Amino acid sequence: MSAHRGETTPAAERGARRRRSSGRVTLQDVAQAAGVSPITVSRALRGERAVAPDLVARVQAAVDQLGYVPDPAARALASSRSSQVAVLIPLLSNALFVDLLDAVQRSLLSAGYQTLIGVTHYDPAEEEALLRSYLLHRPAGLIVTGFDRSPAAAGLIASSAVPCVHVMETSQREGVYSVGFSQNAAGRAMSEALLARGRRRIAFAAAQLDPRTLQRAEGYRAALQAAGCYDPTLEFLDPAPSSLALGGALLERVLAAAPEVDAIFFNNDDLAQGALLAALRLGIKVPERLAVAGFNDLTGSDQMLPPLSTVRTPRSEIGREAAAMLLKLMRGESLAEPHRDLGFEVLMRGSC
Amino acid sequence: MSAHRGETTPAAERGARRRRSSGRVTLQDVAQAAGVSPITVSRALRGERAVAPDLVARVQAAVDQLGYVPDPAARALASSRSSQVAVLIPLLSNALFVDLLDAVQRSLLSAGYQTLIGVTHYDPAEEEALLRSYLLHRPAGLIVTGFDRSPAAAGLIASSAVPCVHVMETSQREGVYSVGFSQNAAGRAMSEALLARGRRRIAFAAAQLDPRTLQRAEGYRAALQAAGCYDPTLEFLDPAPSSLALGGALLERVLAAAPEVDAIFFNNDDLAQGALLAALRLGIKVPERLAVAGFNDLTGSDQMLPPLSTVRTPRSEIGREAAAMLLKLMRGESLAEPHRDLGFEVLMRGSC
DNA sequence: CTGAAAGCGCTTACAG
DNA sequence: CTGAAAGCGCTTACAG
Numbered sequence: 026m027s028a029h030r031g032e033t034t035p036a037a038e039r040g041a042r043r044r045r046s047s048g049r050v051t052l053q054d055v056a057q058a059a060g061v062s063p064i065t066v067s068r069a070l071r072g073e074r075a076v077a078p079d080l081v082a083r084v085q086a087a088v089d090q091l092g093y094v095p096d097p098a099a100r101a102l103a104s105s106r107s108s109q110v111a112v113l114i115p116l117l118s119n120a121l122f123v124d125l126l127d128a129v130q131r132s133l134l135s136a137g138y139q140t141l142i143g144v145t146h147y148d149p150a151e152e153e154a155l156l157r158s159y160l161l162h163r164p165a166g167l168i169v170t171g172f173d174r175s176p177a178a179a180g181l182i183a184s185s186a187v188p189c190v191h192v193m194e195t196s197q198r199e200g201v202y203s204v205g206f207s208q209n210a211a212g213r214a215m216s217e218a219l220l221a222r223g224r225r226r227i228a229f230a231a232a233q234l235d236p237r238t239l240q241r242a243e244g245y246r247a248a249l250q251a252a253g254c255y256d257p258t259l260e261f262l263d264p265a266p267s268s269l270a271l272g273g274a275l276l277e278r279v280l281a282a283a284p285e286v287d288a289i290f291f292n293n294d295d296l297a298q299g300a301l302l303a304a305l306r307l308g309i310k311v312p313e314r315l316a317v318a319g320f321n322d323l324t325g326s327d328q329m330l331p332p333l334s335t336v337r338t339p340r341s342e343i344g345r346e347a348a349a350m351l352l353k354l355m356r357g358e359s360l361a362e363p364h365r366d367l368g369f370e371v372l373m374r375g376s377c
Numbered sequence: 378m379s380a381h382r383g384e385t386t387p388a389a390e391r392g393a394r395r396r397r398s399s400g401r402v403t404l405q406d407v408a409q410a411a412g413v414s415p416i417t418v419s420r421a422l423r424g425e426r427a428v429a430p431d432l433v434a435r436v437q438a439a440v441d442q443l444g445y446v447p448d449p450a451a452r453a454l455a456s457s458r459s460s461q462v463a464v465l466i467p468l469l470s471n472a473l474f475v476d477l478l479d480a481v482q483r484s485l486l487s488a489g490y491q492t493l494i495g496v497t498h499y500d501p502a503e504e505e506a507l508l509r510s511y512l513l514h515r516p517a518g519l520i521v522t523g524f525d526r527s528p529a530a531a532g533l534i535a536s537s538a539v540p541c542v543h544v545m546e547t548s549q550r551e552g553v554y555s556v557g558f559s560q561n562a563a564g565r566a567m568s569e570a571l572l573a574r575g576r577r578r579i580a581f582a583a584a585q586l587d588p589r590t591l592q593r594a595e596g597y598r599a600a601l602q603a604a605g606c607y608d609p610t611l612e613f614l615d616p617a618p619s620s621l622a623l624g625g626a627l628l629e630r631v632l633a634a635a636p637e638v639d640a641i642f643f644n645n646d647d648l649a650q651g652a653l654l655a656a657l658r659l660g661i662k663v664p665e666r667l668a669v670a671g672f673n674d675l676t677g678s679d680q681m682l683p684p685l686s687t688v689r690t691p692r693s694e695i696g697r698e699a700a701a702m703l704l705k706l707m708r709g710e711s712l713a714e715p716h717r718d719l720g721f722e723v724l725m726r727g728s729c
Numbered sequence: 730c731t732g733a734a735a736g737c738g739c740t741t742a743c744a745g
Numbered sequence: 746c747t748g749a750a751a752g753c754g755c756t757t758a759c760a761g
Contacts, residue, residue, distance in 0.1 A: 051753095103754075298680075303680075305682050328621040403738055419740065454752095455739040
């Protein structure tokens with residue numbers, strides 16, 4: 026078995042290998058040093074099935090002495106499961122998802138998992154292709170954004186049997202796991218806060234128009250309808266990507282189309298920040314003449330002039346919780362709460 | 378060999394597997410369908426060594442018909458090389474690195490490589506640990522930020538023999554590859570632009586104090602010294618992480634310590650944006666009373682009031698070029714230019 | 730609680 | 746240009 030090894034010089038000595046030895050310290054080496062069989066080493070290391078304490082100690086000593094680290098590729102091939110978790114997010118250019126990712130990555134890394142990031146650009150076809158490609162890598166787990174995806178993509182997830190957590194939205198679906206908050210309720214809450222401050226002609230301005238943005242729009246609609254203030258001509262939905270510049274443009278567009286508007290609720294803080302800056306430029310008094318509200322509480326919103334009122338969304342907490350849930354699922358444990366709602370917070374600062 | 382396969386129902390039929398068959402379509406299956414040996418399939422697929430055209434066609438037909446996709450884990454184990462590229466960046470919270478990452482990821486993905494992202498938090502120990510962990514995954518390539526790292530980390534890269542490209546800085550080092558721009562020259566160029574507009578009491582305000590920030594500080598020093606305007610008390614270096622809020626605080630700190638300052642050069646746009654906002658709040662006229670300059674041209678800088686003067690840095694181009702260089706190295710090709718300087722652009726907008 | 734055998738799905742190293 | 750054999754470094758499935 027290890028005949029060719031016997032003829033080889035120590036691993037450290039480069040280029041001296043005969044056949045295909047990679048110079049790596051293997052399970053075999055550890056087993057030999059500890060005087061046990063390879064399977065025992067494997068079991069001792071993974072904590073799978075009980076191994077006699079003294080053997081575990083001997084294995085551990087050999088591992089430390091030789092500096093052994095398991096080979097992820099061999100492990101993946103033999104067990105059909107890698108130590109990688111694939112995370113699919115729509116965009117890297119929205120700080121929201123970067124915060125989410127950062128939290129996921131930190132939690133997973135400390136548990137020994139690597140993160141494979143896939144950016145879907147809000148494109149179902151791209152998501153499907155990424156899923157197909159990542160699933161080949163036998164990921165140990167999967168984190169995906171929201172529930173809207175092609176039937177084919179959903180089918181890939183389901184049939185892969187890879188543990189999967191859905192993030193950013195809430196759900197009651199059976200057999201799936203999720204952590205997030207109600208986008209609809211958040212949209213409604215901010216709208217109600219605006220109404221509570223006496224605003225009546227409230228516009229809703231949004232970009233990107235992804236599923237979660239539309240859910241927030243529904244919350245806005247519900248709140249305004251309940252207050253008898255709903256006017257469909259006050260919805261400004263632009264499918265273009267979100268940006269500060271677009272926020273400024275939307276402000277002008279809203280004011281041109283509906284000069285009597287007394288508040289604008291933007292679906293993301295970058296738009297609202299851009300609008301605030303544009304208002305400054307145009308000499309439009311905020312909040313006296315016009316209230317401006319955003320969403321997500323991105324960095325800088327508290328530094329605006331006036332500070333931006335917005336909805337704080339718990340993306341870091343969502344990332345941490347998603348990782349925690351996934352870790353349990355990957356261990357084969359069941360989840361007491363398959364769906365977690367982490368809520369949100371309406372932050373009224375100076376702009377409303 | 379495939380005895381247990383013979384007893385198995387088709388791959389699609391779930392749970393029907395006997396021994397360890399994963400239900401996956403394998404090289405074997407393709408070989409059998411095409412009527413050739415597995416090695417021939419392997420070679421036909423990888424384009425390694427010439428294979429008779431008609432065999433290639435038969436193999437391709439079988440692949441298409443069976444929907445075969447190579448198993449990355451098996452490939453990595455057998456060849457000691459995976460289809461993953463590890464990218465090490467300091468932070469995810471700086472848009473600069475997100476842009477870089479996005480570009481790298483796109484280029485690599487279209488070439489069939491996955492990206493493994495490691496966030497070092499500017500900590501040499503973290504970088505070393507990440508390197509150690511990622512190297513175990515037999516990455517096909519490596520992209521790291523800058524040249525400042527622990528000797529141990531540098532040693533890991535060198536002895537791994539994994540192709541590696543260094544990004545964000547320029548260098549003349551032998552045997553390594555890099556793509557970036559001169560941070561020093563960029564710092565100097567903006568300082569000279571400020572001098573050219575008649576500013577004389579120019580402060581340098583920086584956060585994080587990473588190697589590249591300090592290189593920009595040197596460029597600033599050189600420019601001011603050459604103009605006979607250098608005053609060491611006008612350097613405000615804060616090791617805290619960069620943020621809009623810190624930018625505002627730094628503005629106040631500079632003005633309190635040196636009221637006669639007529640310009641502040643911030644080492645990153647988020648600081649400068651925060652300073653601009655604080656100036657608005659404090660009623661400090663920009664650029665009349667005080668010129669404000671930033672670095673990197675991050676999103677929103679052109680929307681500021683007044684628009685922020687800054688240095689546009691080509692991080693997306695760096696990402697694309699790094700990926701292109703790495704792709705060549707991974708193919709075993711040599712690089713005509715081991716070091717690429719992509720330059721920068723001083724952008725004078727309204728704030729100076 | 731421990732182990733000998735076989736296998737995961739590819740590629741390398743030798744031959745011809 | 747093509748192939749039979751062995752191997753990459755682990756874990757699964759069976760036994761005891």
